[in-house]
Amino acid sequence: MHRIVLGLLTLWALSVAPLASAQEEATALAGEDLGLPEIQITVTDEGWDAPPELPAGRFLVTASYEGERDFGTVAFLRLPSGWSIDDLNDQLAESEAAESDQSSDGTDVNDSENAQPDLEWLYQLTLAGGVSPVSGGTAQGIVDLFPGDWAIWADHFTPAAIPLSVTGQMPAELPEPEASVTITESGSDEFFEFTVEGSLSSGQQLIKVVNASNQPHFVEFLQLSTSATSEQVSAHFQQLVGGTPVNEVDVPPGLEIWLSPLYASTQSPGSTQWMIATLAPGSYAMICWLPDPNHGNQPHALSGMIEVFEVSA
Secondary structure (H helix, E strand, O other): OOOOOHHHHHHHHHHEEOOOOOOOOOOOOOHHHHOOOEEEEEEOOOOEEOOOEEEOEEEEEEEEEOOOOOEOOEEEEEOOOOOOHHHHHHHHHHHHHHHHHHHOOOOOOOOOOOOOOOOHHHHOOEEEEEEOOEEOOEEEEEEEEOOEEEEEEOOOOOOOOEEEEEEOOOOOOOOOOOOOEEEEEEEEOOEEEEEEEOOOOOEEEEEEEEEOOOOOEEEEEEEEOOOOOHHHHHHHHHHHOOOOOOOOOOOOOOOOEEEEEEEEEEEOOOOEEEEEEEEOOEEEEEEOOOEEHHHOOEEHHHHOOEEEEEEOO
């Protein structure tokens, strides 16, 4: 899940510094700019100020965060048949309790199978993605909401999710935003990866994110203090938690990694979302830390989902 990937709290605490300014100042887009209806949502540390009902369709989501943490998240999850919002929140609370028990019992973070609550139930749900604004800021993205009972949640176990009813029929034709970059999440079984079509550049851009794999993924952008390869970033993380990189890799001296405000929330296989990103020049890595329940909860990042890229001035 977002930023902390549940049981990998210790890894993040050791290896990732606070939010860096990966974004330049940019004017927020309006729904009419993209030919899409717009949902405006305010995030606080207690929850969301959001519409309780929407017609089915493709939406520009504009989220602002008024809490006191580094960031808030607006993500969309469709409830399975027979589930109520209370059923979802009961399951989230149960997973939160399991995570708390496991993170407080001295579990070795390298023993990822024991450091993660059971998430298979979550991976069976429909996850449409979402956005994550920083404190005092705004984030924008585009998601598809099909008819049914949905929930707005934090891409994590707390705060409690709130209900969203999506009514009517999905339009037969949906406006296709013109993206300058497409990120595809692909792979299955032993290996996952990001492939990038187009060039990530400085300034504002629309990025299409397609999940063409058999598991959920998110896309987190990390800012790097110096140029590095994907293998070096992976080795850096493993060294910080006392692990041994699979291959002998020399990590660049002075490599530091910062969280950035750019994040496309967890999305299900077969889904598409878009993120509106404004990047400053520098070195970055895109990453997914979701655990793979089919392989001892090994994080996707350690199965290939680290992709390093440079943004020039």
